Amino acid sequence: MEEDTGPKFTTSFLKKEVPKSDQAKELLNWCYVLAKYNEGTSGNLSFRTENGCIITGTGTDLGKATIYDLVEVTGFNEEKKEIQAKGIKEPSSEAFLHLKIYQKIGKINAVFHGHTLDIPNVPVTDKEYPYGTLELADSVADLAEKTNFLIAKNHGFFSLGRTMDDAGKQIINKIN
Ligand SMILES: [Zn+2]
Structure with missing residues (x-):
């Protein structure tokens, strides 16, 4: 399931400029690492900010x-x-899924998502929902209350961490 077909919501840009954060570089470094572990180079990564989260753009x-x-x-x-949103690109179509996890689970500060599915011994959501839907967001956020690593049925994995390092290393451990 690819997300390149574009978002299923509209974006209201508060500011058309690149978001400023000291942690942006750290996120980009994890993008490069995960591009190697993930199946293909699609997916979306985010970290919590004071106002919400900074996430990779769609596509x-x-x-x-x-x-x-x-x-x-x-x-x-x-x-x-x-x-x-504040930025130049449209946010990932799963942006509000990430936001939901941050709103629901206070200790989580990083959410990394990719489309590798072949990972053993990982909790899976009960039902398959199309990408970018509220139903998918709710099903993932609900399961995320019980586990920091999960698979959205027939879609991909979500790795949650207190830090980006936690979320990233967890993926490397599970996929290797
Ligand atoms: Zn996805």
Whole structure:
């Protein structure tokens, strides 16, 4: 399941500029690492900020990501299906899924997602939902309350961590 077909929500840009954060470089480094472990170079990575999270933009090739691919997501209106963001690119179609996890689980500060499915002994969500839907976001966020590493059925894995290092190393351990 690819996410390159574009987001299923509208984005309201509060500011059309690259988000500033000291941690952006760390996120980009994990993008490059995961491009090697992940199946293909699609997926999305984020870390918590004061206002929401900074996440890779839609259709980002993780192996070639730059600062211009990063977007800060500061809010989501479920009724209007509208994301508030600061950045140049549209945020990943799973941006509000990431946001949901941060809102629900206070100790999680990094969420990394890729599309490798062949990982043994990992909890899997009960039902398959299309990417970018509220149902997918809810099913992942619910299971994420019980485990830091999970698979969204027939879609891909989500690795959650207190730090980016935790989320990233967890993937390397599970996939190797
Ligand atoms: Zn995905």
